[in-house]
Amino acid sequence: MSAVRTADIAPTAYAWEIQAKGLMVRAGKRRMAVDGLDLSLGTGVHGLLGPNGAGKTTLIRALATVLRPAGGSLELLGVSAGGHTGRREVRRRIGYLPQEFGYYRRFTVREFVEYMAWLKEVPRKDIPAAVQRAVERVGLADRADDRMKTLSGGMVRRAGIAQAIVNDPRILLLDEPTVGLDPAQRLRFRELLQQLGTDTCVVVSTHLVEDVAAACADVVLIADGALVFQGTPDRLAEAGGPRDVGDSPIERGYSALLSRPEPERGTW
Template identity: 80%
Template sequence: MTRTTGATDLAPRTYAWEIRASGLQVRAGRKKMAVDGLDLSLGIGAHGLLGPNGAGKTTLIRALATVLRPAGGELELLGKSMSGLGDLRALRRRIGYLPQEFGYYKRFTVREFVEYMAWLKEVPKADIPGAVQRAVERVGLADRADHRMKTLSGGMVRRAGIAQAIVNDPDLLLLDEPTAGLDPAQRLRFRELLQELGREACVIVSTHLVEDVAAACSDVVLFADGRLVYQGTPEVLAAAGGPEHPGDSPLERGYSALLSHSEQPGGTW
């Protein structure tokens, strides 16, 4: 599929990283500091965000989606500092976001839902029909494009959510548990799509399924208690574990080993 070229694509690149965080702090609610002192730089590619429940992954994704403002530290997205940045509309036009749960009008067809989201993202009116068609084709819903959302299975709804996230050809794509409800065949196609998207954009996938990360992501970010535990390749993460660590695969055992190590004083890699 060809990516729509706009003025932003033709402008000279002025930043080194799509995401750069330094000492980043983000609150979940009024009191809890769910992200606490994060240093992280990510560029183009598919990056897997792993971590146990309550690690702060969703809070981090929400901050990267500009839903939450940093409570401290520095955060730059696509070369724009979030400190004192007023109008977020221009930045949000370049971001795609799939939250764990998303709302939609049940009487909308898939096409109408993705069209509506394209309009919200200020995709040029003349470009919307083509952008919507490409998005639904990429997630395998072309044959369901004119079916109402309320008639879809849970996995199909999730794929419609992915379609709306990519309809604007984002430079930064944030997917929170995107494979929930997908069957094995759909997950395989999703992995292929991740690799495809990661060639042109910075893609972050938050998931509990380490095998998806191993198959589709060139980079792993392991997160626990609001802090970075590990950043590197899936191969190095897999090598960190041994037979004494819990898990059904080398990557799961490496994941367990580093989480166990991070719980010890001075244990962050």
Template identity: 70%
Template sequence: MRAVSTTETAPDRYAWAVQAGGLRVRAGRHLAVDGLDLTLDTGVHGLLGPNGAGKTTLMRALATVVKPAGGTLAMLGTDVGGRGGDLRALRRSLGYLPQHFGFYPRFTVREFIEYMAWLKEMPTSLIPGAVQRAVERVGLTDRADSKMKTLSGGMVRRAGIAQAIVNDPRVLLLDEPTVGLDPEQRMDFRDLLRGIGVDSCVVVSTHLVEDVAAACTDVVLVDQGRLVWQGTPVQLAERGADGHAGDSASERGYSAILRAHRGSA
């Protein structure tokens, strides 16, 4: 069993769960995030933007997969870009579902999630119960002992969500989590997000504006690696008009904000 340090049990002393200032992050040689300023706290934050806007690169930086090339980034009070931060301790408090994730196909769903819990250094005695709760929350109870290679694409995605939430993360990062989910599963997923967002900071990167409008407390719109707009789903819908592209008020608001931003750039 892993000993719990005094640092982990000490009261939180950070102002924001996520705080970025002038953040710059490279994707290969390309500067995908360029001077982004962003603060996020408890709640469900929908990250929107066109292809190539820098969403996935930003998520990778928040997950501590890639280091910033410039600016500042703090997660739960830990400096991610500097040398002084304890990234190992921070990662125990993160949950991350990449857009594309790997797994051992011969693992069962339960074994896969148990393995990910072990990688997150969860206490051994807590893992079985945590895995069972995660499986139940994503609706895979009846497939918990099925091998990953036998699952449909949507089921694999739900297993990915389960591994991301198994440690009850204080910051949950989900990159395109609803890919492959049917409409009923997407509605269940929205309920799950709303529940997690009561006590945690959840960041969901997606192209589906309607998912953001239905599940998120906050909308973050990025383009060309910079913050374009931040507000509530209601405020997003109010920005749209009949002349803008989109099938819903939220989609029209999204189009209107992007068009105004590009017109002023």
């Protein structure tokens, strides 16, 4: 049986797991990559879409508390991401997979995920079971004792997903998680997302619109650091027409919204 922290069983004192108002986040010293973003996200799977340079990775890093807001407000699980109070507890309850992550090549998969569980302050007695559960969920149980340096790129990515979920996070942030996964692995990953989304706020940043259509109940589209659209995949598909660029209705909706002049975009 897993140990339960007081914070995990305390009554929920927030309306949304993630709430941003007028959020501004810098990328580097000068460029404001997220500029005046209003966003509220609760339990479920949210797909984060946008062209290159839209501010997706900067936003994910701010949600992971790697970057601090330069303006506006950001609350995670009811705690301000700009302050120090409660930030450590919030980080225990976040899972994060960046686009690129470091690891010791001589670690086995199990050792890598165990180490990340320790960093996230998972109770020591709970770590073995938590690690086993995480590697099984990403389909690496048969490779758990293989060294990281022997894995393919797709397997390394799956190990990264395992470390992100090992602490049973309340907020799970995945930046381009399907890079390197083959079609069958992507299908299994979509199933895992849907399972996780039943009791977790999952944010998936991706360029693959079809992954969003298949796995996400909510789509967030940003461009130039601002919100362009938030709604269901069906509503996104309705925004496009036969003349818009794309091989599917949702791709046509995506391109239609991005091609509109900024004052006409709004939010749905």
